[in-house]
Amino acid sequence: MTHNAILTFADGDVFTGRLVGHSGIVVGEAVFNTAITGYQEIITDPSYHRQLVNFTHPHIGNTGVTPLDDESPQAFVAGIIARRITRHHSNWRAVQSLPGFLCDKRITAIEDIDTRAITRKLRNGGAISASIAPGKSEAVQTEALAAARAFAGLQGVMLASEAGSSRSNTWEEGLWRAAHNDYVGGGGGGKRVVILDCGTKSAILRHLAARGCQLTVMPYESDVAAVLAQRPDGVVFSNGPGDPEPCEAAIKLARALLNQNMPLLGICLGHQILAVALGGKTIKMKFGHHGANHPVRDTTHGRVLITSQNHGFAVDAKSLPASARVTYVSLFDGSLQGLACEAPPVITFQGHPEANPGPHDADFLFDNFMQLMGKHA
Known part of the structure; x- marks a missing residue:
């Protein structure tokens, strides 16, 4: 079953999409990544701790996932923002789909998002706190906005x-x-x-x-x-x-x-x-x-x-x-x-x-x- 989800920025901007992976409200500093490949390495890179990664490439997940390519034993990203996350992967080394990997690692993702608009927003306005939340009711929107605004960012934070x-x-x-x-x-x-x-x-x-x-x-x-x-x-x-x-x-x-x-x-x-x-x-x-x-x-x-x-x-x-x-x-x-x-x-x-x-x-x-x-x- 497909569930609605919202991406909410601390300035009040809201984008509606579909939930993929773990269901729950997550917060972090939104950043955009321009890599065409390597989503698994990015997700498991400890340098992305407490960040929501907006992938500029329109499709991620095409080659699936293999544990051999993890950069650390756990997934460190706070969440993922994507245009489309592929369910049906194709690669001889893959042992799992990206959505399955996200569920196993308890990582929340949102797809069907205009990632180009997100990228322009971050380029023009700079880094900003955001949240991903399942659902899109008024109560969810209120909670998601409060969560995004409560995240203080990464400056001055030792991680x-x-x-x-x-x-x-x-x-x-x-x-x-x-x-x-x-x-x-x-x-x-x-x-x-x-x-x-x-x-x-x-x-x-x-x-x-x-x-x-x-x-x-x-x-x-x-x-x-x-x-x-x-x-x-x-x-x-x-x-x-x-x-x-x-x-x-x-x-x-x-x-x-x-x-x-x-x-x-x-x-x-x-x-x-x-x-x-x-x-x-x-x-x-x-x-x-x-x-x-x-x-x-x-x-x-x-x-x-x-x-x-x-x-x-x-x-x-x-x-x-x-x-x-x-x-x-x-x-x-x-x-x-x-x-x-x-x-x-x-x-x-x-x-x-x-x-x-x-x-x-x-x-x-x-x-x-x-x-x-x-x-x-």
Whole structure:
């Protein structure tokens, strides 16, 4: 049976559609994502915690779902907004339809929505709180509007503690190999790397494991002695959701590791945390960057990378110390996309070099990190 549902924004705008997946009122910050594929990876990406994702592509769900492609064990999005969600998928790896996956993960979605209108609304007006609710009666509309207005947004909110690991573990799974029809282990025996988990994606770990790294995933609030006890050759501050500046424990740890001259790699939220630890400031973006087609210019070589992006905050380049060199900038809005330091040895990237979904133009950054660790062994 098809049920009506409403998408309600905090400014009072209401869109009527059909409910898909779990039935219940959900709230979050509405964002739009321009990726054509990779809906499963987006849904399970911890960086989307407390966000309602509006897919600009008109059909999602065409290739179904396989658990092998999850970026984390749970679905983190607050909800999904779509033009059409496919019931009948076609892909040899799929084991489930997207609607079935949404029900199992208790994710609420609304379809039959003019997603182009939603995208224009967010581009023109900026990020805004919203809710999805089953039904469309007057009472439901009143409750949905109250829920949307009660959601305070993401600025000033620290979400890494909700998305990251609470205990340490190891990781050995490498990249997908079609010949094996599976993820192939990296073999280990190489550099020892600690991942400070602010909400890391599995693909980041796979890229490092594929390069032979021995990986230990630790909570982002770990103390510096616990990290150094692993005798790492380098440390990665992972992606994750929310505002970076309230992540005080991670920033404190980053400063301690900078003082140790430890080779560091920061990805997305990790990039922002390292920038703050170096003395920089961050700003809330109007509507953020969310998609798999974002052009980024390499300031060193002049080349352009097409990248995967997912962030609502950015580092203010003017706030950085002289020791931090800007390495990448967005060609959409000129915002900072990466920095590097010689001493202490740091590489950061605002986008997602591991992609999933998206192009792999920037995955050489993992090789750069390997070289950085080798240089400072």
